[in-house]
Amino acid sequence: MLVIRLTRIGKKKQPEYRFIISEKTKDPWGKALEILGNYNPRSTPVTVTLKKDRIEYWISKGAQCSDTVWNILMDQGLVRARRGKSFPSPSAARKSWPRNKPKYSQNPTIRWDFCAVKALTFSHFCGINGCSLK
Numbered sequence: 001m002l003v004i005r006l007t008r009i010g011k012k013k014q015p016e017y018r019f020i021i022s023e024k025t026k027d028p029w030g031k032a033l034e035i036l037g038n039y040n041p042r043s044t045p046v047t048v049t050l051k052k053d054r055i056e057y058w059i060s061k062g063a064q065c066s067d068t069v070w071n072i073l074m075d076q077g078l079v080r081a082r083r084g085k086s087f088p089s090p091s092a093a094r095k096s097w098p099r100n101k102p103k104y105s106q107n108p109t110i111r112w113d114f115c116a117v118k119a120l121t122f123s124h125f126c127g128i129n130g131c132s133l134k
Contacts, residue, residue, distance in 0.1 A: 002063040016040050
């Protein structure tokens with residue numbers, strides 16, 4: 001299966017990327033079938049140079065895109081459909097959270113018992129308070 005993805009070029013701490021098409025199983029730093037464009041995230045504004053006709057050709061032949069490439073192509077207007085999992089909106093996710101769920105530390109009796117057991121166990125193992133176990 002063919003995939004359109006990014007491969008990193010550029011110097012240390014100065015990344016630039018190429019859009020390439022290659023086999024999915026091949027190393028992205030190996031030989032690519034075709035270079036489809038460049039992407040420089042460090043320039044202001046971000047520079048994206050694409051061979052739009054070739055990208056449309058490869059997508060029409062069944063090539064898949066990585067998630068990052070798909071998002072960049074959406075920003076450039078080459079593809080319109082959203083891909084991937086659909087996540088609920090943040091407000092819908094917040095409404096589904098349990099609001100009145102009691103926390104463990106809000107029950108003082110349970111918390112005190114836990115601290116008391118922990119203190120007794122610590123004193124037994126460390127020989128504090130006249131304990132003979134060492």
